[in-house]
Each structure stands twice: as structure tokens, then as C-alpha cells.
Amino acid sequence: MDNFAFYSPTYFDFGKDTEYHVAELIQKYGGTKVLLHYGGGSIKKSGLYDRVTDTLKKAGLAFCELGGVKPNPRSGLVREGIRLCQQENVDFILAVGGGSTIDSAKAIAAGSLYDGDFMDFYRGKAKIQKALPIGTILTIAAAGSEGSPNTVITDEETMVKKGTKSDLLRPKFSILNPALTCTLPPYQTAAGATDIMIHVCERYFSNTEEVEITDRLCEAILKTIIYEAPRVIENPEHYEARANIMWAGMLAHNNVCGVGRVQDWASHHIEHELSALYDVNHGAGLAVIAPLWMRYVSKMNPHKFILFATRVWDVPMDESHPEDVILKGIEAFEAFLKKIGMPSSFAEIGAREEDIEKMTDKLLNGRETEGNYVKLTRDDVIAIYRSAL
DSSP states (O other): OOOOOOOOOOEEEESTTGGGGHHHHHHHTTOSEEEEEEOSSHHHHTTHHHHHHHHHHHTTOEEEEEOOOOSSOBHHHHHHHHHHHHHHTOOEEEEEESHHHHHHHHHHHHHTTOSSOTHHHHTTSOOOOOOOOEEEEEOSSSSOTTSOSEEEEEETTTTEEEEEEOGGGSOSEEEEOGGGGTTSOHHHHHHHHHHHHHHHHHHHSOOOSOOHHHHHHHHHHHHHHHHHHHHHHHOTTOHHHHHHHHHHHHHHHSSTTTTTSOOOOHHHHHHHHHHHHHOOOHHHHHHHHHHHHHHHHTTTOOHHHHHIIIIISOOOOOTTOHHHHHHHHHHHHHHHHHHTTOOOSHHHHTOOGGGHHHHHHHHHTTOSOBOSSSOBOHHHHHHHHHTTO
């Protein structure tokens, strides 16, 4: 296990009706003028918007609002949010929604206190030195942004999807009410579950030795999703299953499963080009890319795939034919994704063969390799994309 520092200061308020605590929590962390940030009309249709705004009004908290966050959040709306925060003297941002809304809020939080273009943080030209405090009310278990320092934004000028991170972007609090996810369509639920699993896999597939504790944490989260996702697809109002998935989503990405080890992230980065170019649901894109990455790299570096097959998918070990064990593990993962309704090819997500080299060049952006478990060259990335045709 490698040396590490782990910092996770977010206060989690978990359970039914916890959204009614929002004003109290904002005031606890010093907020007096709030930017309410959200996506489309779903929080208004569900009544969550009215519950939140009524709670803020009763507490005497002033707020302005900015809706319109889309999946794969865009730089243009972030700039609008930065202008609004500066004009209205906002001192706290409340993100109500899923990972896209929270990521957008984090970008606004950093950009509001920065003299330059906030995309400098995502292009590696500047480091975040300060940010407005953030709180979240989560409506979909997927991205894990409610407990992480990470944020990903699509630059509308280049249509490149880039991420940055800072502990200053970890939410001060996150309200996690599993009941808020019960109205999600099955496809969104399944895509969220897939995103959670790949957040774990990006950490699990590591060449760092002797990381048994984090290996076992990763395996526990994966097996929880394997058990719970089909239950909520069958019964969307299964509160306890929703609760387990929601907490798994947070644990998958606050990095408790990733400390002390070199992480990979090739699947995510390869998929980011799909969601940036085609506006694909991130979890659905990962459902296409991640198993193909597994099939490709397992032939080069099989070690961790033995554990993935035997510990996660309960494939019996066969010492004389380990390659068969590995393949059965990957096939079990693919069958699970199909069972919950996820795609497995470019055709199903609307991606095109003619864009493969362009996506690869945007991904590498002058670098020679991508990933760490196996360092992928340009030809390797192209081969993985092509295997999705």
C-alpha cells in the first residue's frame, strides 16, 4: 500500500424527509445568500423544488436561482452562474439534482472567486485556491459528486469534456434522501448503477500490491450494486434497495476505496469523448466502454481480473485455465449490464466509426498513453473504440 492522505469533511444527512433540514444546514455553514442550482423540470414536477424553496423562505434565507443544467454539464451555464453569483453577492451554492448539477455548482463555486476563465482549472492552467461553499440535495445515485472533490465540465467551444478536483470543492453537506430517487426511469437508475460500478473499477484495477482492505471495500460495493440494481429495476419504489445504492454511490467516489493505490481511469476518459461528442448518458457510455476495456487489457495484465471474476462474480477458480476464469468474469459483468437494460455497442448509443480517430486525439491531447493498469497507446485506444462497432 502506498502512502496517502485522506480528507472527507462532508456532513451527510441521510434518510427520509431530510430535505427539510436544508435551511438549517446552510446557516450552519455560514450561508446567507444562496444560489439554488438545478436541472430541468423534474424537481418541480416532484414537488421537491417547492419543499426546498418554502424551507428557505421560512428560515429567512435570501436566494436566487439558476436552472437548466443538462447531462454532461456545459461551460456556458457555468459562466452564467458565475455572473449571477458575483452580481447577487452569493455566499453559498445549493445544488439540487444529480452529478451534472453538482459538478456545475462546483465549477461555479470555483469560478466565482477567480479572476480568470474558470476553464483554466479544467485545462490545467491554474489550481483552485478558493471556492464558495456548496451543499447538495441528491436526486440520483450515480456520479458520487455529493461526496467527492471532483467535477467534470464540457467545454462548448471545443466539445471536450474535462475534469478537475480540489478538496475545496467537497460539499459542506449533502442531503441524501433515497425516496427522491424512486421516480427515476429504469434506464436512468441502471445508468447510475453502472457509473457507480465503474467508479469502483477505476480504483480496483491497480498494479499496487497489498491493498487488501481497499480491494475488499471495492468488492463489497460492486456486490451490493449487483444485488440491489435488479431489485429497483423490478420495483422502483423499493426504498431499502434505493438506500443501499445511494450510499454505495457516495462510497464509490469519495475515494475511500482508492487510497493507497495507483488508480486507472482509462474507461472514464475514453467514455468522456463519447458523452462530449454525442451527449450520451455517461453511465450508458461506460456500459459500452468498460467491458471492452476489460477484454482488451486483461490479455496484457490478467492478475486483477482473476480476483474480479472469483470474488465479485463468484466464478470458480481453475488453476489450469485462468484465462477462462477471466473471460467468464467479464461475461458475467456484460450479462449483468444487459439484464439491467444498458447498451453494449456504438449502434445503441448513436456513436459513429468515422469519429474514432478524432475522439482518440482529443482524449490523448498530445500525450502518448492513457491509463495506468495498462498504459494504452493511441492504437490501443482506437482498438477499444473499434471493438464497440
